[in-house]
Each structure stands twice: as C-alpha cells, then as structure tokens.
Amino acid sequence: MDRLTAVDAPWNTCRRAPAVPLPFPIGQGLQFDRVTAPAELSRAVLGDLAGYLLGLTRVHWLPDAELAVLSRSGLLPEGTCDTVVAERPVPSGGRCYPSELYLATRELPDLPAGLYHYAPARHALERLRATDARADLVRCLAAPPHRPPAVVAVFTSVFSRTAATYGDLADRLRALEAGALAGQLLALGEAAGLHTRIPLDFGDEPVDRLLGLDTERESCHLVVTLSTMDDSAVPAGTAPAAGIPYRCSATEGFRTDAISADEFGAMLTAAVAGYASDLPGTAEHVAHTVPYVAVNRVRGLAPGGYRYDPASGRLEPVFAGDPLPRLAASLPVSYQAVFEASATFFLVGDVERGVPRYGDRWYRMQHIECGLLAERICLVAAALGLGSHLRCDYEADGVGRAFGLAAPAQAPLAMVLAGPPRQPRPLHVPLIPAGTRSTEARR
Ligand SMILES: Cc1cc2nc3c(=O)[nH]c(=O)nc-3n(C[C@H](O)[C@H](O)[C@H](O)COP(=O)(O)O)c2cc1C
Structure with a gap:
C-alpha cells in the first residue's frame, strides 16, 4: 500500500x-x-x-x-x-x-x-x-x-x-x-x-x-x-441536516437581538438527542454531557444560568440575573462575544466517570460526545438562520464556579455561542451552490 x-x-x-x-x-x-x-x-x-x-x-x-x-x-x-x-x-x-x-x-x-x-x-x-x-x-x-x-x-x-x-x-x-x-x-x-x-x-x-x-x-x-436500512435496526441520529450547507462560525460577533424560546429549545433538544454508540445509555439521549446555559436574551426566559437535563428535557435555573458579571473574569478573550450572544452553551462532561472502565481513553470519548453536541447546536442555529461559534477560550474553573459545578469531575469542556449573526458572513465565500442563502429573512 x-x-x-x-x-x-x-x-x-x-x-x-x-x-x-x-x-x-x-x-x-x-x-x-x-x-x-x-x-x-x-x-x-x-x-x-x-x-x-x-x-x-x-x-x-x-x-x-x-x-x-x-x-x-x-x-x-x-x-x-x-x-x-x-x-x-x-x-x-x-x-x-x-x-x-x-x-x-x-x-x-x-x-x-x-x-x-x-x-x-x-x-x-x-x-x-x-x-x-x-x-x-x-x-x-x-x-x-x-x-x-x-x-x-x-x-x-x-x-x-x-x-x-x-x-x-x-x-x-x-x-x-x-x-x-x-x-x-x-x-x-x-x-x-x-x-x-x-x-x-x-x-x-x-x-x-x-x-x-x-x-x-x-x-x-x-x-x-x-x-443501509436493511442492514441493521440501529436508530438513526437526529441532528438536523438542514443547517449543513450554511454553518460557519460567527467570528464577526452577534447582534444583540433576542431569539425566540422555540429557537432556543430547538438547539437544546437536538443537542441532547440520543445516538447509536457502544456507550451505555446513549440511544435515548446523550448520557455523559450536560448543557449549562448562560441566557442573555431569549424571549420569555429570564436572563440567568440554567442547566438542561437531557433525560427529562427540563430547564432548571442555576442562578438568576445577568450572567455576565459572574462569568466576566473567566472570559478574558471571549467576553465581548458572550455579551453579544443571545445564549452561550457550556457543555459539561465528567472527565473521571469513565476512567475505571475505559482508562485514559475516556478523555477522548468524553470530548467526542461534547463535540457532537456542539456541532448539533451549530447546525440547528444555521438551519434557523442564526449564527453560532464553538470556542474554548474561557477559563474552565471560573465558569465551573459560576454554575456551581463539582470540580474536577464536572468540567465545562466546550462553549458554543448562538444568536443572530452581526455580519452576514462577508468573510466566508461559499463554494457550494446551496451555501448562498442570505440571512435577510431574520433581519
Ligand atoms: C475544538 C474547537 C475549538 C475552537 N476554539 C475557538 C476559540 O477558542 N476561539 C475562536 O475564536 N474560535 C474557536 N474555534 C472556531 C474555529 O476557529 C473555526 O471553526 C475555524 O476558524 C473555521 O471556521 P468555521 O467554523 O467558520 O468553519 C474552535 C473550533 C473548534 C472545533
């Protein structure tokens, strides 16, 4: 070869x-x-x-x-x-x-x-x-x-x-x-x-x-x-493909407009949907990653910190009020973008839970599930004409403290910002025909 x-x-x-x-x-x-x-x-x-x-x-x-x-x-x-x-x-x-x-x-x-x-x-x-x-x-x-x-x-x-x-x-x-x-x-x-x-x-x-x-x-x-369908009875994934041609990072930031509760809910629901794997429990819903959210501007939802329970689909308040003062010190580079975003999802995983069974490999397995959730949020955002940005430039301990996470096991492993994109992507020139849709509809 x-x-x-x-x-x-x-x-x-x-x-x-x-x-x-x-x-x-x-x-x-x-x-x-x-x-x-x-x-x-x-x-x-x-x-x-x-x-x-x-x-x-x-x-x-x-x-x-x-x-x-x-x-x-x-x-x-x-x-x-x-x-x-x-x-x-x-x-x-x-x-x-x-x-x-x-x-x-x-x-x-x-x-x-x-x-x-x-x-x-x-x-x-x-x-x-x-x-x-x-x-x-x-x-x-x-x-x-x-x-x-x-x-x-x-x-x-x-x-x-x-x-x-x-x-x-x-x-x-x-x-x-x-x-x-x-x-x-x-x-x-x-x-x-x-x-x-x-x-x-x-x-x-x-x-x-x-x-x-x-x-x-x-x-x-x-x-x-x-x-193929006839080959096995494994359930299909549920991430929305409609966003695939349009996803790109909102590197230019977000307009400080609110998104609807339906848009917010669609991102969370798709993020935690079950998927077929060899990890126990993932067929129903994601089993090892929990989205915590800093909500700035979602219509019908008070600003604050929330935890979304993948099993029950319930959004549980963690703290009330503007999340920025609690998070600011942990966002040395990304503060402005998190301030502008309608909502910022922190994907929290347990980097110790799987170690007894899988050893060092668990680190990769846990991060793969986190990345999977992150991409689903980005795809739903794109399908809705919203912008998104997967980022790692935050200070994990500080974010964990803001949400009351039990360190070191519970750690925010990735952050995804979502909201109406500030700039209709002037920097990203699509090379595929389907990627030319404008975001005018949302403006
Ligand atoms: C694991 C991961 C971590 C990232 N971390 C950051 C980050 O800390 N800051 C940032 O501005 N972008 C971050 N990005 C976004 C990338 O910079 C972006 O995906 C890349 O520029 C390609 O652009 P696109 O997403 O528009 O295709 C990250 C992306 C991935 C996959």
Whole structure:
C-alpha cells in the first residue's frame, strides 16, 4: 500500500494511488431541505458525505475593500491583511484541520469495493486497497456489529497540524473536533437514510495498521459505521441536516437581538438527542454531557444560568440575573462575544466517570460526545438562520464556579455561542451552490 505523503497544506494527497473523481460540485447525492427516501449508496452519496465533512467548501477571503470596513468597526485584530484560507463544513480550532477521512466500502454500482482515502483538494477518493476492508476494521471494535455495515468511516488526526500552535491543548481540540465530525456525520447519515453508529471503544493500533499509517505522524481518532436500512435496526441520529450547507462560525460577533424560546429549545433538544454508540445509555439521549446555559436574551426566559437535563428535557435555573458579571473574569478573550450572544452553551462532561472502565481513553470519548453536541447546536442555529461559534477560550474553573459545578469531575469542556449573526458572513465565500442563502429573512 502507498504511504500518504505530506504536503504543505492541511490535507493529505496520495498521488501514487489510483484516484476516483467524485461528482463536483458537492450536493449531487444528498438533499437537506426535505425528507427523501433512503439514498441508494453510490459514488455521489459517498462524495457528498466526504465533501460535507472535510471538503473545501468555503474560502475565508479578506479582500482590501472588506478589510477597510471591518477595520473601522474594530472587529479585526490589528495587522490583519491578505488572509485567504480554504474552510470546511465542520469547525476546526484555529483552522488547523488535523483530520483525515478514510472510507471502507463494499462494492457499489459505480464504485469498486476498497479502502479509500478522501483527498479534499482533489475531491476524489484515492484507492489505498482494492479489497473490502470493512470486516477487518469492525474486528477492531470492542463491540463489533453482527453484520458488516455498508461503509466504515475512519477519521485520523495529523499531529503536527495542531501541535505547533496548541501544544498541550492539542489533544483536547482534536477530540472535540472528532466529536464535531461525528455530529456532522450523524446529520448526514440521517439525510442519506443511513443508520449511523459511533463506536468509541476500539483498538487504535490495529486500525492504524490497517490504514498503513505512520503513527509518529497520524493516528485514528474516530470510527463511524454507516448501515443501509436493511442492514441493521440501529436508530438513526437526529441532528438536523438542514443547517449543513450554511454553518460557519460567527467570528464577526452577534447582534444583540433576542431569539425566540422555540429557537432556543430547538438547539437544546437536538443537542441532547440520543445516538447509536457502544456507550451505555446513549440511544435515548446523550448520557455523559450536560448543557449549562448562560441566557442573555431569549424571549420569555429570564436572563440567568440554567442547566438542561437531557433525560427529562427540563430547564432548571442555576442562578438568576445577568450572567455576565459572574462569568466576566473567566472570559478574558471571549467576553465581548458572550455579551453579544443571545445564549452561550457550556457543555459539561465528567472527565473521571469513565476512567475505571475505559482508562485514559475516556478523555477522548468524553470530548467526542461534547463535540457532537456542539456541532448539533451549530447546525440547528444555521438551519434557523442564526449564527453560532464553538470556542474554548474561557477559563474552565471560573465558569465551573459560576454554575456551581463539582470540580474536577464536572468540567465545562466546550462553549458554543448562538444568536443572530452581526455580519452576514462577508468573510466566508461559499463554494457550494446551496451555501448562498442570505440571512435577510431574520433581519
Ligand atoms: C475544538 C474547537 C475549538 C475552537 N476554539 C475557538 C476559540 O477558542 N476561539 C475562536 O475564536 N474560535 C474557536 N474555534 C472556531 C474555529 O476557529 C473555526 O471553526 C475555524 O476558524 C473555521 O471556521 P468555521 O467554523 O467558520 O468553519 C474552535 C473550533 C473548534 C472545533
């Protein structure tokens, strides 16, 4: 098997492997705006799955004309100029994009069975192995399914892409990003009529070996299995796919308008919906992550701190009144954005609970579930024409104290801001046709 070669870009390309071009532009295999019959698995469906996960779907482009306007508004860091970055459908800390995607599939009408690497820059599948690798991959799972899924997706992380910038924080960011990718794939699987399962307990080493990875450089982080309706009876995910073409971070901040209680409730309900995994209890609702919320402006809801119970669906008050004075000292960088956002979700996990059973691996598992919730909130926000921003720039102990969390077990592992976006995304130029919807309707 050919080794993937590193290039000076946040994506791998394996030029020696035979490549299968995927239908371009993206959007020819999946529909998000209406419920359709389960899609027949094909090259176009796999192309859309891959493209809406790691495709180069937007350009973050800051031409001088925009630079002048935004500089005057004080929204840009000093010295910003000529910034052009290819952006993806799923958020990535610091736009480092450490993740790579591998797909093992059975034979499809227009694609031979094999183990493929998705090359974002080519929007093509590079065939690393001509044999069906699904059975070998599911044997690496602690709880393999009885019948092989139609597709096994493996996400890896290329360490160097985040290590230089983030040092010790890199592990956490990679795991949260893997979770965001899992949340995105749950939503995509739903749109494709596929049962999507997230087995979190598996052997990294055998998976890395099957992919032929140089583990000094890259290792697997997440496995997701996709089964056609007839393959198994696993319940589908419930994240709303409608937001997929529109999600991007509201880096320009929020207008200080209120959102409705229905919009707020939709984000919470979708965030905690059950998903198929090998963790106990996740089929009904998320079992290891609890959203706490700082509410600034939600119509019909008093400002304050709240806890949303995933099991009962009840919103419980934690403290009353403006949350900003309690949180300000813990938001050295993100204060202004949290002040502007209608609501800020702190996703709280228990980093100790799973250690007796899963050991050190629990850290990654817990963060993956958190990232999954975060992406669901972002997708619902996008579907509603709202902005969102997943961030980690807060001081966790201080946020924990504001909400009365029992440290160190209960920790706020990620923060998601949501509200009407201040700027209708002038910096994000969509490269997919569906991404051109304006936010005028909400203004
Ligand atoms: C795990 C994670 C942590 C992040 N933390 C921050 C943060 O602390 N501050 C920030 O401004 N953006 C943060 N982001 C957002 C990224 O900067 C953003 O996703 C990236 O610039 C790509 O832009 P997009 O989300 O519009 O696609 C984070 C994203 C992820 C996935």
